Amino acid sequence: MLNQYVFEYFSNHPTSKFKVLRKIIIKECKGELMLSIQKQR
Numbered sequence: 001m002l003n004q005y006v007f008e009y010f011s012n013h014p015t016s017k018f019k020v021l022r023k024i025i026i027k028e029c030k031g032e033l034m035l036s037i038q039k040q041r
Contacts, residue, residue: 006021
């Protein structure tokens with residue numbers, strides 16, 4: 001799902017906005033990591 005968002009973002013926006021996208025990806029990854037850690041406990 002995240003990959004589809006990334007693809008749509010790059011096809012609709014210039015790469016100059018990559019920094020914003022990178023922040024979004026980092027937040028998503030951190031959220032998924034926290035969820036997976038909570039599930040393991």
